[in-house]
Amino acid sequence: MRNIGKTFPGVRALNGVSLTVQAGEVLALVGENGAGKSTLMRILAGAEHADSGEIAIDGAVVQIDGPRAAEHLGIGMIYQEFNLVPAFNAIENVVLGREPMKNGLIDDAASRALAEDAFKELGVDIPLDVPIARMSVAHKQLIEIAKALSKHARIIVMDEPTAALTENEIDRLFEIVARLRASGAGIVYISHRLEELPRIADRVTILRDGEVVETRATSAFPTDDIVRAMVGRPVDSHFPALAPIAADAPVVLDVRDLVNPPMVNGVSFTVRAGEIVGLAGLVGAGRTDICRAIAGADIPRSGVVSIDGTTLRVSSPHDGIEAGIAFVTEDRKSQGLVLGMSVRENVTLAHLAQFVNRFFLIDRSRELTATGVEIADLQIRTPGPEQLVRNLSGGNQQKVVLAKWLLGNARVVLFDEPTRGIDVGAKIEIYNLMIDLAKKGVAIVMVSSELPEVLGMAHRVFAVRGGRIVAEFGREEATPDKVIAAAAGAPAA
């Protein structure tokens, strides 16, 4: 790709970007949210048209004027949001759009053979006849890859393939990527998880503000340098210092015998004012479900939740909010935001009662004032409060979700995967925010699949398995191996 340029109304997304991928190479493409990675790859995949520049494959300049054209050129794109039909099984998804035909009807046997070949090539075994809606994210990821492979893609783009995978699944994915590389495919690998890069990438290209900042062999590119190049300034430490909890800090959140089968099976814990508690565990261990039951997003079958000593009766998210619980949900697009609404409308949504005047009308100027304060406090990068959140980058969308919950002066904030899929700079800003909240005496519960984040940001760490808290660690005793062992159910080494 040479000198690719792309301008959206009001935003210069790409400015003369050039990059090369060789056969049998994994090129990691990293950069902050909004740096232009996704746009660049969408242009390669024909989903977007470049304003300038050219693309050459095997030395020949090609025109990519649509996803079909890209496919024919051997470009396979694996998007972050999977393009799979939930009600279809693996076979139907793999052959979608190019079903083998016989006598004017779909040839089921040939479809199955095609899919089986693709999975065999991947070296994975997954159920072929089950609607993929019932499959795990990891399986869906594999189906996406199989789909690209079966189209004989020679250039494969993976957009954050590990964002939703567990450690084991990531290991398998990396094996597959290594195999693809060995077979001569050129792979563009987009990721925010910098610690993965040495394991997987041959070279790293860094994008910032729509321009290529630097490309280096991974072996000559220490993580610190990568971070510095990404954000354009030195970053001292990933995790800001936690403030100690005052000796006399009272218990704010008290959870007793919370039960909501099958995912919450008797959970008790307390969180004191100013304390950050981390819930660690594997995907499906019940961490999110514990938060949902506390916040009233699910109604627990039994158990008692108290805040500041007052027992709550929570039977809906509304009750939870009234009681001072803020639940920053895991999936911002499906649970956190109304994408078609403005920043202002999203920020005030959970606390709209504060902005209603005595005629029952919403006072827009007060809304704007409050939103302006949040935009400034959280450094949300948006052209203004009226921008639709759909048009913001992932990190800024996440900040809008946070702003929505910060508006309410919550006593308890539940963070579920607060930094998933956002860049290093935004992560650090969110960490700082959590610490500021804790300093104000808020009780914080954090769920994260990134173990370093839990260990770095929590005063206490709970290992969760099978809907129960199976182990508790103080900050000093929480080491990765101990926490993983407890969460995975292995005997402590």
Added chain:
Amino acid sequence: MNRSNWLRVAGALGVLVVAVIIINVAAHGNFLQPGNIVRVLRQITYNCILGVGETFVIITAGIDLSIGSLVSLTGVAMALFANSIHLTGVPLVAATLLVGLAVGALAGYVNALPVVKLNLPSFITTLAMLDMALGASYILSHGRPIPVNDSAFGVIGFGSFLAPLTNLLHVPSIPIPVVVMVIVIAVCSVLLTRTRYGRYLLALGGNSEAARLAGVNVGRMTTIAFMISGMCAAIVGFLYMSLFASGSPQTGTGDELLESIAAVVVGGTSLMGGQGSIIGTFFGALLIGLLYNAMNLLNIDPYLQKIVLGAVILLAVVADQLRKRFFARA
């Protein structure tokens, strides 16, 4: 109203202005006469009010197919009620309207119940209501119009607003139904754009899970939308009953349903939910009304008129879609 809604309204308005100028020239200036404009407003009143109610439901990504039948049912119910109580004049009119609104609201509640509790598609539940309400209307009326005799209804149906003033100014008199339409539009527009209810409705239409987790009572808000739709149908039933001096089971069962939905869609409200405006629906209804009126003035064959109308609806929606794409990243 956010920026994209303004663009939608502005777009509909722009099309309207251009169309009006062209037609007026072609119709030798008869089109833009004040008398003609008032005639158009009067003609669109019923479908516009129905469309306003329908807008609330469509914003939830649902649809209310029962409104035509509810016009019929509420009209018959109000006529029966008006004949059965010993009131006259304003108290009679007010009590009758309240009964109609109650019937409409109840029907809307019933429409919403399976949608909210069982997550059934409103297409089905309101389709069932379409049949049931119409059947009930025919049973109650024995299939015949039920006359209502109090002259106060005649004032609603045929009266003019501030007649002395309009006469003095030599401007065309403003029919009461048009005034009712303006009130409905004003109240509903404020409700949708300026109150928590409206904001919650747009939020749940855009992302119902996010709205729920933000504390919005999604079920209740959705139910209210169907009740508003039912009440708008009742207002139309009331206006028809006043106009014809009878409650007839056949009113509301013609083109009303589809033309009111057309007004909503032409007005820029998304069938996918989460986006829409009352003013847009008014302009949608106005566009359709002006089109009919213009084609009549230009002596266009009535059969051909239907084809043109269909084409205009399609065109309006296509134009809206294209504009949305163009501004998708703005």
